[in-house]
Amino acid sequence: MVKWTELERSTVKAIWEKIDIDEIGSQIWARVLIVYPWTERYFGSFGDLFTITAILKNVKVAAHGRMVLKALDKAVNNMDNMKRTYADLSRLHFQKLEVDPDSFRLLADCITITIACKLKSALSPQSQAIWQKFIYAVVDAMSSQYR
Amino acid sequence: MSLSAKDKAVVKNFWAKVSPKSAEIGGEALGRMLTAYPQTKIYFSHWSDLSPSSAQVKKHGATIMAAIEDAVSKIDDLTGGLSALSELHAFKLRVDPANFRILSHNIILCMGMFFPADFTPEVHVSVDKFLQNLALALSEKYR
Numbered sequence: 001m002v003k004w005t006e007l008e009r010s011t012v013k014a015i016w017e018k019i020d021i022d023e024i025g026s027q028i029w030a031r032v033l034i035v036y037p038w039t040e041r042y043f044g045s046f047g048d049l050f051t052i053t054a055i056l057k058n059v060k061v062a063a064h065g066r067m068v069l070k071a072l073d074k075a076v077n078n079m080d081n082m083k084r085t086y087a088d089l090s091r092l093h094f095q096k097l098e099v100d101p102d103s104f105r106l107l108a109d110c111i112t113i114t115i116a117c118k119l120k121s122a123l124s125p126q127s128q129a130i131w132q133k134f135i136y137a138v139v140d141a142m143s144s145q146y147r
Numbered sequence: 148m149s150l151s152a153k154d155k156a157v158v159k160n161f162w163a164k165v166s167p168k169s170a171e172i173g174g175e176a177l178g179r180m181l182t183a184y185p186q187t188k189i190y191f192s193h194w195s196d197l198s199p200s201s202a203q204v205k206k207h208g209a210t211i212m213a214a215i216e217d218a219v220s221k222i223d224d225l226t227g228g229l230s231a232l233s234e235l236h237a238f239k240l241r242v243d244p245a246n247f248r249i250l251s252h253n254i255i256l257c258m259g260m261f262f263p264a265d266f267t268p269e270v271h272v273s274v275d276k277f278l279q280n281l282a283l284a285l286s287e288k289y290r
Contacts, residue, residue, distance in 0.1 A: 034268035035275055052269050109252055117259040117266060125175075125199040128256070129183035 002137045004079050011130040016076045018119060021069045028107075028114055029065030030055050036106045042099055068107075075138045082141035090145035101143040108135040148276055155222050157273035161258075161265060162219045168261050173212030174205030175260075176253040184249050190242055215254075218281050225284035237288040244289060247282035254278065 032039055033055050040049050046061060048054040055061060071089065078085040093099045112132060116123050123131070150158075165172065178199030180187055194203045214232060221228030236242050255274060259266040266274075 031268045031271065035272045037272075056268070113252075113256050113259050113271075116256045117263040120260050120263065123260070125179045125182040128179055132183050 001080065002082070002133075002140075008130050008133065009079060011127050012076060012079065012134045015115065015119070015123070015127060015131055016073075018122075019069075019115065021073070022066055024111075024114055024118065025066035025069035026062035027065065028069065028111055029061045030058070031114060032107055032110050033061065035110065036103075039103055039106065042097065042103075069111075072111075072138065075134070075141070079134070079137075082137055083144050086138070086141040087145055090142050093142065094146045101139075101146055104139040104142045105136075108132075108139050111135060148279060150222065150273075150276055150280055154273040154276055157270055158222065158277045159219060161262075161270050161274060162216060164265055165258060165262060166216065169212045169216055170205075170209035172254070172257045172261055173208035173210070173215075175199070175208065176250065176257040177208035177211065178204045179256065180250050180253040183253070187246055187249060190240070190246075211250075212254075215278075215281065218284075219277075222277070225280055226287050229281070229284040230287070233285050233288040236285055244282065244286040247285060248279075251275070251278040251282060 033043070033049060034052055043049060043061075043064075046058060046064075048058065049061070074085050075082055093101075112128070112135060115131070116128070178201070181191070181197050181204065182199055188197055191197055191203075191207075194201070196203055198204070218225060218229060226233075255271065255278070258274065259271070
């Protein structure tokens with residue numbers, strides 16, 4: 001189980017409070033699909049993903065991003081229980097959706113970068129370190145049922 | 148994942164924009180790498196101050212970004228252009244090449260931070276590919 005100090009808990013919550021899930025969520029997924037195009041393999045039902053313009057305009061992509069960020073809210077509120085919180089989702093991604101867990105790392109990095117673009121210097125190096133500890137713990141939890 | 152003509156054009160264009168802030172971005176990126184990925188500190192144990200505000204960190208970050216800017220001008224032959232630096236990293240510094248990806252992540256993060264409007268997903272993918280190719284060229288002499 002990951003141990004969290006009071007400073008780490010408050011830093012993660014403070015960053016999360018500054019994020020507009022709707023705004024950031026819609027941007028995140030487009031960024032992942034554009035920067036790591038092989039992730040498109042999981043979204044055959046999303047329609048036109050053939051050009052960058054199409055991806056940026058795609059409403060299913062935006063909606064999916066918002067849904068994923070809402071799921072991240074669970075982690076922020078269950079920092080001491082992440083593996084249990086995400087066990088079902090992890091199993092779903094492994095057994096049914098068949099998603100390569102390396103994708104979680106790619107998504108985590110894109111989320112961090114998007115937050116940095118939004119918060120700019122308000123995301124101090126120390127805050128970035130704490131946020132990354134948090135998001136990599138989420139990646140671990142999401143990978144935990146892959147066996 | 149080699150660089151297309153479009154990637155090269157995007158990278159050159161974006162670098163022209165970020166060039167004035169290049170030294171600052173480099174210092175910021177190195178400082179964030181040392182803070183967020185403490186394992187990278189092992190390569191700098193000879194410095195007295197490894198905090199993000201350290202003059203040593205800022206100076207070295209600027210040096211790294213200047214070398215990357217030079218690599219942009221040699222984008223058509225990164226392996227040839229980075230040959231001497233590759234030898235340095237392989238034989239003298241012996242930096243584990245896994246760390247190039249870590250530094251790249253922090254450079255990208257800082258570019259997004261300093262130039263959020265310009266760092267679109269389209270620019271992001273070309274810059275990511277460029278830094279990946281640069282890392283490969285830097286690893287060339289390792290074995």
